[in-house]
Amino acid sequence: MSTTTRAAVFSTPGAPLALEDLRLADPGPGEVLVRIHASGVCHSDLHVVDGGWPVDGPTVLGHEGAGVVERVGPGVGGLAVGDRVMLSWFAPCRACRRCSAGEAWLCEDTRALENVLPDGSSRLSRPDGTVVAPYLGLGTFSELVVAPRSAVVRAPDDVPFEVAALIGCAVTTGIGAVTNTAEVRPGRSAVVLGCGGVGLATVLGLALVGADPIVAVDLSDERLEVARSLGATVTLRGDDPDLAAHVQRATGGADFVFEAIGSGRTIESAIAMTGRGGAAVLVGMPGAGVQATFDPFVLADQGKRVLGCNYGSSVPDVDFPRIARLYATGRLPLDRLLGDRRPLDQVDGALADLQAAVGLRTVLVP
Ligand SMILES: [Zn+2]
Ligand SMILES: [Zn+2]
Structure with a gap:
């Protein structure tokens, strides 16, 4: 048995995504069919479209989604038809030693990064039978998604789909x-x-824990204004030739520098800006092959650290509900991260805005 879903399909870098009606097979054991109500447009989608990350087409892009459970496969527990859910793009295996140690973000056996479901297959195909891959095991630029159970987390009723996505x-x-x-x-x-999106969420996190000062850096005055409204106490333009000196003056040597772009040059700046005993945190995902250099003497001499950060070192089943509660109780104004809401057929415009660093987080509403 199968159903039909309209989805935005990537074929080759640089080409627009094509809206296609695909066949979606029923959810198998341990899988869940979800009707997508909102899907954010993220840099990790753009990395595929602009060729920064090599991915074979045809692939349905999108990995930041929320919706409603429409059907559950055999053996799925803890979820019922009609449940509102948030999706994780890193379906942990829940069996490897990392998962057993509560470090799902380091899961050694997830197949999500291969753009397949845990059994190595896809439920998506074209009418002619060509298999279509789900990006990061999800492919949320689609009306419907078959997701592994470990990628599906229940969302509270008082969190809108856009925020849940x-x-x-x-x-x-x-x-x-x-x-x-x-x-x-x-x-x-x-x-x-x-x-x-990630940088502004980092500002929100820093405001939540009471960091001070919180210095936000960007090339867009609009985004800097938003950063200030979310809790940044100092805003600086990234193209200011005296940026490093301004940061030094504001912080006296920063305890933490979060790089939320994934650019080699900015990573180098982040490490250089980090103060004695501080940490540069690499949050942005670099394109394939990006290199960065640093002076190891300074790192050792000043006791600096460089911390890699994938998915916020999070465990979806633990962190998603926690963050959703903080939103619902008014402690995290996540709706202020939201930019345009667009229909699925405007996905290329949304990706172009992301490339041009225009506006806030766009959410597609299939
Ligand atoms: Zn993403
Ligand atoms: Zn695992």
Whole structure:
């Protein structure tokens, strides 16, 4: 048995995504059919479209989604038809030693990064039988998604779908970078380089834990204004030739510098800006092959650390509900990260805005 879903399909870098009606097979054992109500447009989608990450087409992009359970496969527990859910793009295997140690973000056996379901297959195909891959095991630029149970987390009723979608990637990455990866304590100084979805979520996380000062850096005055409204106490333009000196003056040597772009040059700046005993936290995902250099003497001499951060070092089943509760109780104004809401057929425009660093997080509503 199968159903039909309209989805945005990637074929080759640089080409527009094509809206296609695909066949979607029923959810198998341990899988869940979800009707997507909102899907954020993230840099990790753009990396595929612009060729920064090599991915074979045809693939349905999108990995930051929320919706409603429409059907559950055999053996699925803890979820019922009609449940509102948030999706994780890193379905942990729940069996490897990392998962057993509560470090799902380091799962050694997830197949999500191969753009397949845990059994190595896809439920998506074209009418002619060509198999279509689900990006990061999800492919949320689609009306319907078959997701592994370990990628599906129930969402509270008082969290709108747009916000729930962002919790699935940008929000958890940014807030987790602060609370999990860096474990920032009150009064510590922090810099955020790049105020896209993840960078602004990082600012929110820093405000939540009481970091001070919070320095936000971006090339867009609009985004800097938003950063200030979310809790940044100092805003600086990334193209200011005296940026490093301004950061030094504001922080006296930053305890934490969060790089939320994934650019080699900005990573180098982040490490250089980090103060004695501080940490540069690499949150942005670099394109394939990006290199960065640093002076190892300075790193050793000044006791600096460089922390890698994937998905905010988060465990979806633990961190998603926690963040959703903080939103619902008014402690995290996540709706202020939201930009345009667009229908699925405007996905290319949304990706172009992301490339141009225009506006806030766009959410597609299939
Ligand atoms: Zn993402
Ligand atoms: Zn695992």
